[in-house]
Amino acid sequence: MIRKLTIILAVGCLLSPMAMGDVWQDLAKYEYGDESNAAAEAHKLLQETPVAQHAAIETKLIALVSAKDSTQTGKAWACRYLQQIGTEKCIPAVAGLLGDKILSHYARLSLEMIDSPKASAALLAALPKVSEKLKAGIIISLGNRKEATAVKAIAPSLASKEAGTAAAAMRSLAMIGGKDAAAILAKAKAPDALLAVLLESQIVCAESLEKTEATKICGAIFANTKNSNAIRVAALRGLIRADGKKAAPIVVTIVKDEASPMRRGVLQLTATEPCPELTAAVSDALSAMPAPCQIEVLDVLGQRGDIKAIKGVSALYSSSSTDVKLAAYKTAGRIGDTGCIKPLAELTNDKDHGISQKAVAALGIIDNDAVDKTLASLIGDPKLGPGVINALKRRGCTSVTAEIIKLVESGSTETKIAGWTPWATWPQTRISTR
């Protein structure tokens, strides 16, 4: 019994991290390619150690990082493991590496991610002490941590001669956000090569401000025609978010202008930005746009998916252009209006094959059971039957198989052709439960 207990105790000691001192000693001397393969062994040990015992490993790693004679590679790997298990305890040791050209980034692997104000404090303390180039990394970490107390410390780096450091300062202030950061960014000057970075940072920072302030900042950047189109589009987006009512007419002006160099970007904004004023303004302006614009804008309204656009969209049902009509019906279907079903069903029988195909395709994508029901009710109409059958085939709807079989036996030639053309989901044994 005693012998068994002794064996158990010995095995336990061998497996405990405190007893695996060799792995950490090897890691302290580790270089890539060493036979000891210490980094891999250490990682394996870490993965196999229960979380409750991580503190013991952390202590070993802190000692390794602090030791003057540990290799650079050994310290780098220790920092990697501290990224996973490091706590406040490791901060002083790791922060000591921030001034090292290679190890500074490794130190930030844990410092940036540890949820403690002490990590930010360590980064801030190191900032004035490191080289201009290494400042960039520390500032990036402070920005990613959204460390509001770092704003004043970061500000001087806006004028750094190291472009990477200056850019990091701009972007980090933007990520931190708030009035103080915005005020500093507003006063900052940038060389030509960094002007876009500064403007982008001002726009991003504005997202954290009150709407009136954001409107002022984004409005001014947009209004300055010397700014690049990319920046002006971003500024307009900021304006949409801050003051949709003010931005909407600007959006309409640009999307109506086929020659506008910002049109492509603004069409994208129109598709993606949640803003009720935008839906209303763009759909109300539809009728006054040239036909090619109408088709593009209709698709964008379909992407928005806002049913409030239906008034403007449905006004185009009477367009003299069949392409515009089709696009309007398609959009109506996408935004959930079932009033488009019957008109589209009529178009599925258009003599122009291109139009009938587009109508079938438009009905095919509307995700609404009402479509199947409405189409089923129209099958018996000899004028609509063939096109409607094609639309039902396109939708993969098999719930009306019996009706269609009856119809093709007694219907017109066109109906027979539509009904008997191979239909992949026809097999009567598999009836849709949709």
Added chain:
Amino acid sequence: MSKLNRRRFLKGVGAAAIAIPHVITSEALGAEGRPPASDRITMGGVGMGGQGSGDLRGFMGDKRVQVLAVCDVKHGALAGCQNSVNGRYKNKDCKGYLDYRELIARDDIDAIVCGTPDHWHAQVTIDAMKSGKDIYCEKPLSLTIREGRKMVQAARRFGRVFSCGSQRVIGDYGHLAKAANSGRYGKVLVAHANPGGPPRHCHLPGVPIPPNTIEWDMWLGPAPWAPYNPYRCGRAYGLGGKGFRTWYDYSGGMMTDWGGHKFGGALHGLKLDHTGPTDVLYPDGKDVKMLTYVFKNGMKLVHGGGQKYICEGGEAKPIRGEAVPPGLRWYEDGANYPIRDLANCIITRKRPFRDVEFAHRTATICHLGNICYMLKRSLKWDPDKEEFIGDAEAQKLIDRPRRGPWQI
């Protein structure tokens, strides 16, 4: 449809070198059925290894596209791709760059293909979008969850069209998605997808860099500094240790590399590629045999067990030529491949089939799986806030600090 007015587009763009081909070929003037220059989509390629150069060739097959420049930090890949483009157009106009920032600064380029290793995807594409470029980016979208969200934000902020790769989502798995959503089998309950496993850390020794072969510091970019070894940055597929896809610092392993295809396909068929799971269950060998993602609506996605959908009525079996059920996203406007789809969408401004948001949600599934395997336990996830719930250890793995001065 209105024309893409490129010359007006150039007006008002910030100061940058405008590079124009020395020779305007007859092709540029619209001979041989090609659109005139003003209706072209001009393109640059960044990261022109095997996959990237293949994508670029795919775009060159589209008459609307003209490739003007390429970039790679490997000298051989750069020269090879440049020669390939010049050979195609029978001129010597394709400019080569070692630094992508010079390429994206060009005002005459509308869009870029990004075929770099995964650890560069976010930086290159975000910087390019800030310069007004539309994007085709190879899968997997990102190296971390937070990177992916920032890529979506940049696309929306700068009004860009962004398509991620994965021709297989529809090409290989679309027929399964159609069957699952046809209604023949009732409601979908579980999807299975079987990409391979996670990456591992690289311990390869450093070797001298052969002269004029690679810009090593640039290849590393935002990743931690490590010594050069050809197998660290190689192009080999799989987890065999001879290519970047094996290594944690540059890739999510096969989990992301094939996850972009297989999880992408599964999410597409589940119609859940606009959201994420609430739980990631680690296989305990008892109730949970394989890593399982659970969604708010009760659907599940399992890592392993083939590529299939299990519905109320059994496993969904595809039928040849089956129609696309309504409500299942698909290519539009005659596209049958993401490359053509993006080219269409650059002109129409429609959302591409593999829009960056869907690609991000797919990549997130892959990253969540890798984190789960790393921590060896189940996780709780908020798909709206994109945070772990009450899990500081997991939350630390949602992003990786970038080496300065790289910042997104």
